[in-house]
Structures are given as structure tokens and as C-alpha cells.
Amino acid sequence: MPKKTDFFQDVYAIVRLVPIGRVTSYGAIGNYLGAAKSARMVGWAMNNAHSLQPPVPAHRVVNRNGLLTGRGHFNPPSLMQQLLENEGVLIKNDQVVNFKAHFWDPMEELKL
């Protein structure tokens, strides 16, 4: 029987599967794991992800609005935007430009 902590591991697995130049959202991951309403847990998992090995590319995970809500948890906070721009994802006003085009939905990509 799977342990509840597996949810966190699954979140990390999904984030690591996100291709370069693509981004996903907390809700999309939670939805894929069957915890659509537990998007907060995905965010909490990211908080723990900073201590994981290998490091989880949390900078590819943004909120439903494509806003870099978690940038304040990076070091420095601007690192998130910098990493995304480095992968070809433009950020404007702490928000992903053309977010819909860069959006990587695990349910569409992994479910098949």
C-alpha cells in the first residue's frame, strides 16, 4: 500500500519530467495525481523539494495564472525568472509570456 509521502515523490517525478522550455502548474500536477483540490500540497512539496537530490526544477512550476508565485523561495528570488529565460521561456512582470503555449500538461503528455 502506497504511503502518503508517495504523493510528494510523484510531484517531484512530474516536475523532473517537464521538458526544457516548458512549464506546468500546481493544479495540473495535483489533478494528474488525483488531488486537484490539493494544489497547496504540490506547493508544499516544492518547499521540501529544495532539499531533494537531484534538485527538482521547481522554477518550471507556476500557478494557474502562469505567475511565478514561488520565486520568493528561490535564492535569489530572481533566479526563477532567470532559469526560465535561460530555457527560452520569457517572463514579463513575474508572469510567463504566452504561458498557454509553454504550458506542459502531464495529463495530456503522460496519460497517453
Added chain:
DNA sequence: CGATTGACGTACG
């Protein structure tokens, strides 16, 4: 051990 918070999202007015 109880109350509050948190990298979110949906529902309702």
C-alpha cells in the same frame, strides 16, 4: 495537542 500558515484552485456574490 490545538491553532495557524502556506510555492493553489474553485465556487459564489
Added chain:
DNA sequence: TCGTACGCCAATC
């Protein structure tokens, strides 16, 4: 269209 309320579950105070 915008603002407020609630749910979700774990960690922290």
C-alpha cells in the same frame, strides 16, 4: 469583472 470565502493536507508555532 473583481473580491471574498472555503477546501485541501501537512508542517510549524
